[in-house]
Amino acid sequence: MSEEHFPDGRARRFWSARRVPAGIVALVVLVASGFLLYDVVSVRAGRPGMYWRRWLAHKLSTVHLDNTWVLASSAAIAAIGLWLLVMALTPGLRHLLPMRRPCADIRAGLDRSAAGLILRDRAMEVPGVQSAKLSVGRRRAKARAVSHFRDLDDVRNELRTTLDQELHHLGLARRPAVSVRARRAKK
Numbered sequence: 001m002s003e004e005h006f007p008d009g010r011a012r013r014f015w016s017a018r019r020v021p022a023g024i025v026a027l028v029v030l031v032a033s034g035f036l037l038y039d040v041v042s043v044r045a046g047r048p049g050m051y052w053r054r055w056l057a058h059k060l061s062t063v064h065l066d067n068t069w070v071l072a073s074s075a076a077i078a079a080i081g082l083w084l085l086v087m088a089l090t091p092g093l094r095h096l097l098p099m100r101r102p103c104a105d106i107r108a109g110l111d112r113s114a115a116g117l118i119l120r121d122r123a124m125e126v127p128g129v130q131s132a133k134l135s136v137g138r139r140r141a142k143a144r145a146v147s148h149f150r151d152l153d154d155v156r157n158e159l160r161t162t163l164d165q166e167l168h169h170l171g172l173a174r175r176p177a178v179s180v181r182a183r184r185a186k187k
């Protein structure tokens with residue numbers, strides 16, 4: 001079936017749920033906000049602020065902004081914030097390759113290492129290939145083969161054709177381009 005029958009059936013990349021880290025961050029922010037809110041309300045009610053808040057205000061008023069500790073801690077906090085933004089905006093399941101969707105209700109994915117093993121097994125069936133290593137990415141499948149007989153150009157061409165056919169049979173939504181390197185076995 002074609003994609004025009006299922007307009008919502010586009011195969012998109014998988015996103016990790018990240019529920020546990022998001023829950024922990026939300027809980028920490030909730031506790032810290034509640035603690036700070038309690039202190040602000042108690043100061044507004046005429047009570048003195050908590051010790052940690054008075055100590056922090058005193059430290060902030062006496063420490064210069066070009067202090068090494070201030071610069072290092074602000075850089076660390078900025079790096080943590082940037083890391084959290086990257087984690088929130090990028091898919092986490094990069095090792096899964098989305099497969100074609102015959103209908104909008106079905107989603108499937110193939111692990112990159114499993115795809116590499118399947119392609120390596122098919123590459124080993126090509127006459128003249130002594131050993132093969134394959135790595136599969138989202139956009140490219142790289143094959144490195146060692147040939148012990150036959151012409152290297154023949155091995156490369158047959159290996160490229162075999163791997164293209166096998167990638168078609170794997171049913172990936174976006175078929176990676178095949179890159180083949182073949183060399184002669186060392187004696």
